[in-house]
Amino acid sequence: MNPYLPVLIVLVFAIIFGCIMSGLSHFIGPRKRTLSPVKDEPYECGVPMVGERDKMSVKFYLTAILFILFDIETIFLYLWATTFRELGWFGIVEVTIFLVILVAGYVYVVKRGALEWD
Amino acid sequence: MGLDLQQIQAFLDNEFAVQLIATAIKFAVVFAICIQVPPIMIWVERRAPALMQRRKGPNRVGFFKLRLWGLLQSAADAVKLILKEEIVPRGANKIFFQIAPIFGVIPALLIACAIPYGNDFQLFGYNIPLSIVNVDVGFLFILAVSSLGIYGITIAGWASNNKYSLLGSLRASAQMISYEIPLGMSLIPIVLIYGTLDLNQIVIGQSNLWNWGIITSPISFMIFFVCMFAETNRAPFDLAESEAELVAGFHTEYGSAKFALIFLTEYVVMFILSCLASTVFFGGWQIPFVPHDTLMQLIGGLHIPVLPYLLDLVGWGAPFLSLSLQEMGVHSLIASLIGVAVLFIKAGFFMWMYVWVRWTLPRFRYDQLMSLGWKFMLPVGLANIFVTAIIVAILNFK
Numbered sequence: 351m352n353p354y355l356p357v358l359i360v361l362v363f364a365i366i367f368g369c370i371m372s373g374l375s376h377f378i379g380p381r382k383r384t385l386s387p388v389k390d391e392p393y394e395c396g397v398p399m400v401g402e403r404d405k406m407s408v409k410f411y412l413t414a415i416l417f418i419l420f421d422i423e424t425i426f427l428y429l430w431a432t433t434f435r436e437l438g439w440f441g442i443v444e445v446t447i448f449l450v451i452l453v454a455g456y457v458y459v460v461k462r463g464a465l466e467w468d
Numbered sequence: 469m470g471l472d473l474q475q476i477q478a479f480l481d482n483e484f485a486v487q488l489i490a491t492a493i494k495f496a497v498v499f500a501i502c503i504q505v506p507p508i509m510i511w512v513e514r515r516a517p518a519l520m521q522r523r524k525g526p527n528r529v530g531f532f533k534l535r536l537w538g539l540l541q542s543a544a545d546a547v548k549l550i551l552k553e554e555i556v557p558r559g560a561n562k563i564f565f566q567i568a569p570i571f572g573v574i575p576a577l578l579i580a581c582a583i584p585y586g587n588d589f590q591l592f593g594y595n596i597p598l599s600i601v602n603v604d605v606g607f608l609f610i611l612a613v614s615s616l617g618i619y620g621i622t623i624a625g626w627a628s629n630n631k632y633s634l635l636g637s638l639r640a641s642a643q644m645i646s647y648e649i650p651l652g653m654s655l656i657p658i659v660l661i662y663g664t665l666d667l668n669q670i671v672i673g674q675s676n677l678w679n680w681g682i683i684t685s686p687i688s689f690m691i692f693f694v695c696m697f698a699e700t701n702r703a704p705f706d707l708a709e710s711e712a713e714l715v716a717g718f719h720t721e722y723g724s725a726k727f728a729l730i731f732l733t734e735y736v737v738m739f740i741l742s743c744l745a746s747t748v749f750f751g752g753w754q755i756p757f758v759p760h761d762t763l764m765q766l767i768g769g770l771h772i773p774v775l776p777y778l779l780d781l782v783g784w785g786a787p788f789l790s791l792s793l794q795e796m797g798v799h800s801l802i803a804s805l806i807g808v809a810v811l812f813i814k815a816g817f818f819m820w821m822y823v824w825v826r827w828t829l830p831r832f833r834y835d836q837l838m839s840l841g842w843k844f845m846l847p848v849g850l851a852n853i854f855v856t857a858i859i860v861a862i863l864n865f866k
Contacts (some may be wrong), residue, residue, distance in 0.1 A: 351487045353603045354583065360495060360600065364577040367499075368570030368729065375554040375724030383552065390558045392630040393720050396739050406634070413838070417645040424652035427853060428608060431659040434857070438865050442857055449850060456846070465842045467498065467835035 412464055423452055480592050487594070494600045495581065502580050506735035507542035509819060514541070516820075517827045552724040557629055565629035569729040570721070572620025576736040578613045583604065583743045585811055586753045586804035598804055599668065604627030606667040607659065610744065611652055614699075617737065618644050621708075624730070626717035629734065640701050640708030644840040647698035647705075648796065655692035655851030657856035658748055662686060663787055671752035675759050686754040687748045687852045691845055696741045696818070698841065700734065703826035707834050742818035743811065750814050753807025759801065767806075768799035773841035 364390060430437070430445050437444075458463065479485055511526075515537065518525025526538035558563055581600035588597045603609050618641045625637020659665055661684050662673040676681050682689045696703040701717075709717030719730045746752060754760065832840070 351484055351491075354727055356491045356495070356601050357492065357578065358505055358605070359573065360578055360581050363495070363499075364574040367577070368573045371573070371729045371732075372566060372570055372726050375552055375726070376549050378575050379551055379553045379724055386766045390555055390821070392557045392559065392628070393632070393715060395715075406638055413646060416647065416842075420649045421645075422657075423654070424649055426606075427653070427656050428659065428665075431656045431853075434660050434860070435663055435723065435864070439861065445857070446854070453850070455710065460843065465839065468839050 409467060416459060416464065419455070483594060485590065485736060487596070490594075490596045493598055496597065497856050498580055498585070498600060499577070501737045502577065502739065503732070505739045505819075505864055506732045507546060508539075509735050509738070510515055510542045510545070510731075512820070514538075515738075515824075516823045520827050544856075546728060549723075549728040554724045554726070557721045559629040561627040561629070564623050565721075566726075568620050568624035569726045569733070570620075572617055572733040573625055573729055573736075575613045575616040575620075576733045576740070579610050580736060580740050582610050582613075582667070583747060584671060584752065585743075586807035587672070587800075588638050588668065589800040591798070591801055597668065598808065602668075604666055606665045606670075607655055608665060608795075610667075611648070611655075614737070614740075615645070617733070619731075620733070621718050625720065628718075628721035630721050632715045633718050633720045636708050636714045636720065637758040639714075640718055643701065643705065643837060643841075644699055644710060646838060646843070647695045650691050650696035650841060650849045652846035653697060653846070653853060654688040654695065655748065656853045657685045657688045660853070660856050660860050667747055671747055671754060672760075673789045674751040674754055677751070677756045680751045684750075685852070685856060688856075689850065691744075691849055691852070692745060692749065694840075694845065695820070696745060697825065698824075698837070700738050700741060702738070702822055704829040704832050705837055706826075706831060707837060710831060738822055739815065739819065741823075742815040745818050746811055746814035753804070753811045755810050757807075760807070763806065764799055764803040767802050769797075 394400065426448070427445070434441060454468055503672055515525045517523075526541040527535060529538055529541040529544050530536050531540075562724075578601070582603070584597065584599040586598035588595050590596070590862055601609065613741075621637050621644070622641045625633045625635075625640070628634070657680055658670060661681075662670045664670060671679075677683070697703070701708040709719075714720070719727060755763065
């Protein structure tokens with residue numbers, strides 16, 4: 351059996367389960383059509399809503415960008431780790447060079463203050 | 469007899485069908501466990517702090533005189549949530565608001581299937597693994613799929629049209645992606661030491677207490693342990709839903725069954741990370757000091773007198789006949805199931821740690837959280853990989 355066939359089965363089942371669970375209240379729960387204008391208002395502790403969801407800190411974008419860089423690096427390290435025994439010392443030297451370049455980038459990022467949250 | 473023996477034999481000869489049925493049974497069991505974990509954990513999470521704070525906690529809900537220490541409170545809550553009216557806030561993106569919880573639960577169920585809950589067992593001459601998704605990339609599959617869970621949180625926060633939700637989801641996603649890097653890095657030394665990505669092979673490699681991941685790579689475990697909390701947005705890293713500032717974080721606007729689904733996802737992910745921690749660092753289904761082969765021999769030697777009673781009933785008076793489990797061919801299945809119980813005990817310890825830590829440590833500040841992840845865990849993780857690689861190389865390469 352193809353080892354990825356169970357992935358497909360579980361995926362299909364998970365989607366069905368999610369849809370059923372998500373829609374359960376829609377069919378079982380009460381549906382009252384109240385005319386109150388505040389009923390479906392976004393939650394704001396009971397007072398009129400202040401502000402909108404518009405601005406977000408640029409730091410979140412920066413974190414996302416840095417994440418992509420370092421996560422890809424982690425994946426590369428996985429490739430090396432799987433073939434670690436076959437590559438031997440050659441692989442270690444290669445990875446050392448790779449890590450040195452990466453750490454240089456990391457030091458730059460830290461020095462520029464990209465990881466500061468104030 | 470309605471069953472034709474030849475038909476059964478023909479069915480058992482068809483490997484694809486047997487494996488498919490086995491997959492279905494395994495998934496049904498895992499799914500049932502995943503559904504049961506959240507109510508029990510919610511109960512623990514109400515009773516444990518009550519004990520710590522000298523309160524009673526929920527202890528009323530039950531049938532008549534049978535109260536079960538309030539265990540049924542969780543069931544009552546689940547029913548209540550499902551019976552609630554479904555409300556979509558004004559201005560919310562309706563489609564995304566509906567599908568966000570589904571996006572969250574799919575990866576959770578997928579990674580639940582990649583954990584080896586026990587050793588492979590032999591039945592009817594087939595080798596049946598006890599992990600459902602039995603791919604050889606093990607770790608990578610879990611890491612890749614688990615990071616998809618962020619989509620659910622991000623979409624939920626964005627679609628709610630609520631600034632608290634949005635802030636909560638932003639914090640949650642930034643925190644989760646930040647800690648995913650150390651999480652991934654903490655597992656690389658394990659791959660180096662055990663030389664495989666296959667989780668079951670890693671467990672087999674931890675046959676001895678001295679081979680456990682926590683002994684061979686303690687720094688990895690520390691990083692992984694902290695990341696476990698950060699990845700699930702649990703205290704002390706629960707900034708995504710810090711009640712004092714953000715109401716409830718990304719699921720502020722969710723109610724009814726969709727809220728139940730979000731909660732379920734959260735606890736399932738906690739459970740899976742606990743299983744993963746015990747699999748990778750605590751020997752998974754291995755019992756300390758009892759190798760799996762010894763266990764199998766021990767069980768295989770047990771004799772169960774099944775037939776004599778039947779024969780006596782019929783009145784044949786046959787000689788006492790008892791089969792050992794090995795002769796019945798189920799000893800490896802039973803040994804594997806014992807392994808499942810062992811894994812769940814270990815995972816249960818980590819689940820308890822989640823609760824324990826939550827009611828012990830105060831919350832971090834967001835900048836502390838981020839600098840812990842990026843400025844401490846990341847360099848330590850890299851150094852850990854490097855040092856482990858050198859040591860493994862010196863020990864193994866000539």
